[in-house]
Amino acid sequence: MQKTIKHQFFFPNPPEAVWEYLTKAELIEQWLMPNDFQLILGYDFRFIVKPMPSLNLDGIAYCKILEIVPFKKLTYSWKAGPGEGEITVDSIVEWTFVPKDNGTELQLVHSGFKEIENFNVYTAMDNGWVKQVGIITSLLNK
């Protein structure tokens, strides 16, 4: 089971220009979501999208800025849930800016879905399935 989301994009712009689009509220909104982002370590901000009932999410991401390395790295927490302050998804969004010839490589890692990572059943699953089928078969044949 995949636990981490990773994307990598190249932009024909210097890291400073890409950085602006990830750290200025009005520029973030142009490509991502309405937000009240401020580039301050420890600052709490929100992304607001439409509710996603199929995923049981109220459409608000509660975030906190965890790391700022200007033009190099930006990390924030990303918490979401069904509403009324209940948090069911607790994750981390990490942006890394790598200067390249004629541009910038932007790397995104969205990870730390605590519930999933705490939950090592996945790796045990395949094994478990085979055993169970065996047990059930033997029980049914009794």
Added chain:
Amino acid sequence: MAQQTLDAFQVIADPSRREMLHLLSKKSLTINSLAENFDMSRPAVSKHIKILNVAGFITIQDIGRERHCMLKQDGFNELQEWINFFDKFWLTKLKKLEMLLQQKSIKQ
């Protein structure tokens, strides 16, 4: 019913339920033998089992006089769907950013 509104994340957010799934990933167990692993009342164990069942993480089969719990794929699929959703979400958003930044670089 309250259980039906629980999503997969809420279901596995509870340590006892995670432990139950861990035990069941090793082998299927009767409700009685599952309950022996937990220092809680039998009704409390039953409640957790019911939640796991409703959310599609386990199925319960009656074999003889015993009720056997075993893992089921559905609940796990829901977790995977969530990851898939966000994977696509970011890809779409980053393509939009790419477009904006390309326009900006042409203007300069």
